[in-house]
Amino acid sequence: MNKKVIQWIIWVLVFCGILLGISIFSLCIGSSGIPFKKIISLIIEGKGTTEYSIIFDLRLPRIILGFAVGGALSLAGVVLQGMFRNPLVEPYTLGISGGAALGVCLNIVLKMNRIGGVLSIPASGFLGAIVVILIVYSLSTRKGLLKIQGLLLTGVMISFISSSLIMLIMALSRTEDLHSIVFWIMGSLEESSWLLIKVALLVSIFGLIISYLFCFELNAFSLGEEEAQHLGVNIEKTKRLLFILASVLTGCSVSVAGIIGFVGLVVPHFVRMFVGADHRILLICSFLSGATFLIFCDTLARIIISPLELPVGVITGILGGSLFVYALTKRGVVL
Amino acid sequence: MNNTILEVKDLVCGYRTFFLKDISFKVKTGEFFGIIGPNGSGKTTLLRAITRVLKPKKEEIYFEGKNIWQMRLKELAKKIAVVSQNPGISFVTVEDFVLLGRIPHYKKFQFLETKEDLEIAKRCMALTDILKIQDQPVGEISGGERQLALIARALCQEPKLLLLDEPTTHLDITHQTKILDLIKKLNKEFKLTVIMVLHDLNLASEYCNRLLLMSEGRVYKIGSPQEVLTYQVIEEVYKTVVVVDKSPLSSRPYIFVVTEEERQKRGEKRKI
Numbered sequence: 001m002n003k004k005v006i007q008w009i010i011w012v013l014v015f016c017g018i019l020l021g022i023s024i025f026s027l028c029i030g031s032s033g034i035p036f037k038k039i040i041s042l043i044i045e046g047k048g049t050t051e052y053s054i055i056f057d058l059r060l061p062r063i064i065l066g067f068a069v070g071g072a073l074s075l076a077g078v079v080l081q082g083m084f085r086n087p088l089v090e091p092y093t094l095g096i097s098g099g100a101a102l103g104v105c106l107n108i109v110l111k112m113n114r115i116g117g118v119l120s121i122p123a124s125g126f127l128g129a130i131v132v133i134l135i136v137y138s139l140s141t142r143k144g145l146l147k148i149q150g151l152l153l154t155g156v157m158i159s160f161i162s163s164s165l166i167m168l169i170m171a172l173s174r175t176e177d178l179h180s181i182v183f184w185i186m187g188s189l190e191e192s193s194w195l196l197i198k199v200a201l202l203v204s205i206f207g208l209i210i211s212y213l214f215c216f217e218l219n220a221f222s223l224g225e226e227e228a229q230h231l232g233v234n235i236e237k238t239k240r241l242l243f244i245l246a247s248v249l250t251g252c253s254v255s256v257a258g259i260i261g262f263v264g265l266v267v268p269h270f271v272r273m274f275v276g277a278d279h280r281i282l283l284i285c286s287f288l289s290g291a292t293f294l295i296f297c298d299t300l301a302r303i304i305i306s307p308l309e310l311p312v313g314v315i316t317g318i319l320g321g322s323l324f325v326y327a328l329t330k331r332g333v334v335l
Numbered sequence: 336m337n338n339t340i341l342e343v344k345d346l347v348c349g350y351r352t353f354f355l356k357d358i359s360f361k362v363k364t365g366e367f368f369g370i371i372g373p374n375g376s377g378k379t380t381l382l383r384a385i386t387r388v389l390k391p392k393k394e395e396i397y398f399e400g401k402n403i404w405q406m407r408l409k410e411l412a413k414k415i416a417v418v419s420q421n422p423g424i425s426f427v428t429v430e431d432f433v434l435l436g437r438i439p440h441y442k443k444f445q446f447l448e449t450k451e452d453l454e455i456a457k458r459c460m461a462l463t464d465i466l467k468i469q470d471q472p473v474g475e476i477s478g479g480e481r482q483l484a485l486i487a488r489a490l491c492q493e494p495k496l497l498l499l500d501e502p503t504t505h506l507d508i509t510h511q512t513k514i515l516d517l518i519k520k521l522n523k524e525f526k527l528t529v530i531m532v533l534h535d536l537n538l539a540s541e542y543c544n545r546l547l548l549m550s551e552g553r554v555y556k557i558g559s560p561q562e563v564l565t566y567q568v569i570e571e572v573y574k575t576v577v578v579v580d581k582s583p584l585s586s587r588p589y590i591f592v593v594t595e596e597e598r599q600k601r602g603e604k605r606k607i
Contacts, residue, residue, distance in 0.1 A: 002448075002453065005447060085423065212446070213444075215446065216438050216441060219435060219438070220435060220438055222423065222427075223422060223423040223435065224422065224423035226383075226388050226419065227417075227419065227422055227423055229386070229387065229388060229408065230386055230412060230416070230417040230419070231412055231435065231436070231438045231439055231492070232407075232408045232409035232410075232411065232412030232413070232438060232439035233408065233438070234408050276426075276427065277426050277427055278427060278431060280446055280447075
């Protein structure tokens, strides 16, 4: 085995270790602290106790959802940054989150969740995301060719339009609706439906597998589209598939957990600093560290003003943004 | 006929404001074929058509008798490699950069290089004399070394035909000759067919077997350097006064520029 592969395996193990550590930390800590030793005994014989239900009904679902959403957002970030060769692209730049948020706002204001039940909110978020994806995609396709720069600009504009529409809705809506809208927009990993958590988990893992099939294409893209074609990459097909993949990953995450910014932008950059730009390792490590980052931020959100809870999107923004600025000034990183 | 590696037939293609018109030519296996012409005459556009980046009106470009538009891109990338003018540079090491050239050879669900891939990359780096910088990041090596790394990456594709777009621009005379000597060596020893766009007419004259001179999107003349590089032809196409002599060593044409001062001194009356 060559040196590079051994190095990669070590990196994956390190990132897995950190993920595991943070997850256990997150299981133990909270408004009622449960020591790690007790968790093990709870698994064996604790069924029915309050502590058992705190761990398995409250904290574990959040950790799993954090794993799925953090991984998916970070993966979408890597894919988009690789495809656009632009370090500022993140899943939300393409307007997907705006669409999802608009869908949810409409749902809340029009009281559709009373008819459709709990699942109608994520469903409307996903629907909003899909509509935006279709609009952005069709606006930036000319003569069957997907124009990358056009895609970016259209995405940013759609993003602006939808946030203005959301503000319009908020200005016109009543106080109780306003509260639900604001709460949803700020993002949260609290999700009562196991079905949604399972769906999010499946989607993000499938996303990782599918994007991994394109790791060489993404590496070739780093040289530019034309060069990638010289290396035998069917650029139109690849761009289309990767765009759809990133959109589905983002759409799913947003509709389950609301808008959680910065994960898709910051995490890939950090991981790139450590493991390098080869997508064969970058994809896996970004997924793992995106998951770790979100679980960690969610834990902070739970404990900072416990027993009350902060929106996790706020924590990811503050923490991710400041860490990123720090890294930039410290290492003079070339983006 | 079997000897022809690339045939372009009545090619019409281009952008909204610029078009190549009725370009036809054949390149033989093992040839060192130069494409020359003034800025904006369509040299790079022609290369882009040959590499399927630009879609022509009529899809009639044949590689070894097969229409390239009916070949799979991966197959094409195993046959034709390109060293382009403004390549994107990623932040990987030189070795990993060269290994990108193996992408068309990877099988489905293959994620790691095989021993063979690594050996081929080593050989290509040895040929281009960049083994000693293989662990440096591509972004930090000099322009000449970068050009060598690009050639090594192209060779890693194990192509039959190598296309180069002005590989010596911005390089000093040492690197210019180093790179062209290397390509000549590959052409001779490995029977690699080379099609190269060149700006420097003297380099083109020295290195190429045949030249294609383009002017305003058309083929102006195809032939040996002796046939193409005459002062009449150059003055007509480039709108510049030149003196053409023979190189004392290779007796190939050598072009001297004539300054305006010199022209006035000698009472040059010709209006170009």
